[in-house]
Amino acid sequence: MDPAQQSTDPSNQSTDQPPQDMPPPEQTNLFYQALIHFGTGRGIDTRFAQTHIDTLERMTRMENQMREVQEKVQNLVDRVSEIEDRLDNLDSQIVDLQGDVKECTSNDESTSSRQDSLEGEVNWLRGECQGNDRYISEFVSTLDDLDARVSKLEGEREGSTG
Numbered sequence: 177m178d179p180a181q182q183s184t185d186p187s188n189q190s191t192d193q194p195p196q197d198m199p200p201p202e203q204t205n206l207f208y209q210a211l212i213h214f215g216t217g218r219g220i221d222t223r224f225a226q227t228h229i230d231t232l233e234r235m236t237r238m239e240n241q242m243r244e245v246q247e248k249v250q251n252l253v254d255r256v257s258e259i260e261d262r263l264d265n266l267d268s269q270i271v272d273l274q275g276d277v278k279e280c281t282s283n284d285e286s287t288s289s290r291q292d293s294l295e296g297e298v299n300w301l302r303g304e305c306q307g308n309d310r311y312i313s314e315f316v317s318t319l320d321d322l323d324a325r326v327s328k329l330e331g332e333r334e335g336s337t338g
Contacts (some may be wrong), residue, residue, distance in 0.1 A: 231336055238333045242326060249322045256315045262306050266301050273298045 209229065277294045 234336055235333060238329050238336070242329050242333075245322055245326050245329070247282050249319060249326070252315050252319055252322070256312060256319075259308050259311055259315070263312075265303060266308070270298060270301050270305075275302065 209225075273294055277291055277298065
């Protein structure tokens with residue numbers, strides 16, 4: 177494939193980078209700012225230049241917002257992972273305590289107070305698990321909301337570049 181064909185073939189272009197023959201947005205922005213500065217009052221129509229500058233600024237803001245949302249999503253994912261680890265640990269403790277409770281019931285009457293104490297701990301741990309389930313539900317809901325925002329921002333970004 178010859179080089180001219182390669183540069184126009186969309187399969188060879190990254191979606192993250194502008195085409196190689198286009199200057200970076202900062203240079204483009206400076207060009208249009210200069211066009212506005214020197215064209216104003218000289219009969220040159222500068223509306224396109226201002227529209228382009230506005231679009232570049234809007235795209236930069238959207239990219240920054242998307243980065244912030246992605247950081248928040250990652251923080252929430254990390255937090256959910258921590259909570260899941262705690263739940264696994266609590267589940268393990270419940271199993272251990274249930275084993276202790278069974279052992280206590282097989283002992284004589286003198287162990288009944290120990291059994292009551294262990295059952296109280298099991299119930300407490302169950303309450304902790306239920307509380308953590310609510311936290312996970314809230315985090316999942318927040319993740320869904322953030323995912324929707326990212327999708328919306330991506331749609332706006334595509335719409336402003338289209």
